[in-house]
Amino acid sequence: MKTILIVEDEEILREIIKDYFLNEGYNVLEASDGKAAHSSFDEHQVDLIVLDIMLPELDGWSVCRRIRKQSDVPIIMLTARVDEDDTLLGFELGADDYVTKPYSPPVLLARAKRLLDSRSRIGKTVQLEDAITMNGIRAHLPSRSVTMDGAPVNLTHTEFEILTYLMQNQGIVITREQLITKIWGFEYVGDDRTINTHIRNLRTKLGDKAAMIVTVVRTGYKFEAHP
Missing domain, CATH: 1.10.10.10 (Winged helix-like DNA-binding domain superfamily/Winged helix DNA-binding domain)
Structure with a gap:
């Protein structure tokens, strides 16, 4: 069972995302701020991170930068900002995909599945x-x-x-x-x-x-x- 870490400070939005992943059979971890996200990542085996940018304690860019120093785990960044330079900064820090709010949870789920499937496919294909x-x-x-x-x-x-x-x-x-x-x-x-x-x-x-x-x-x- 793949484990998804959802890092989102808006509780309602976090619950909606969590329900979609749970319904698809994924194990879900939650964090409401950047420091909690990094602690959760250190304590658990995580297969993919859904990471909001605007977070208390430690913003998503800082979390992404820290995680990239120790892991290549797929990261999808969430943002309400639409500035292209912000998007490019996320990719420069090592994000794998970028989803702009408001977005459709099924689309986010599809993006996550694609990242996870591409990793699994290479490992399983003869x-x-x-x-x-x-x-x-x-x-x-x-x-x-x-x-x-x-x-x-x-x-x-x-x-x-x-x-x-x-x-x-x-x-x-x-x-x-x-x-x-x-x-x-x-x-x-x-x-x-x-x-x-x-x-x-x-x-x-x-x-x-x-x-x-x-x-x-x-x-x-x-x-x-x-x-």
Whole structure:
């Protein structure tokens, strides 16, 4: 049974979200402020976090930043703000998806299922090879772990999805729209600049191997494994 941590200071909204996840068979943990959220995460095995931004004690951005230092657990951020820069900040901090209030709980549930299913599918699908290795970068699909010249690289859920998708299609140009559909599905509504943010974060973590992710102007990206 997957465990969802819901971090929302509005009790009524939190109860509504909780009921939707409980009805789908998920185990649910609750937190009404940022400090309680971080404590709950430290004390329990959590598979996905639904995280409001405007929280007492510690805001959602700070919670996201702290959790990303220790885990790649999928994070969906909730916000009443509509500023695109706020959305990009969330992605820069490592959020995997972003839902703007007011929203439909079934849509939030669908987004959560997609993140959880994509993680489970990679672990359960029989692969001809369970790892992809190119120029010192090794992505192990069942464990969703990445090493670079043998050293571990801590990627978020979304960064791992982007990297493995590009590596599996080595040399092929992948459009931003293809990446968005692969990661968030056809129902995604938002600015494709979010992909740019994730790519920038990914390149930073890849260091001197970042050049293998090539930008194709006005189109998208491709992975080029140089000999």
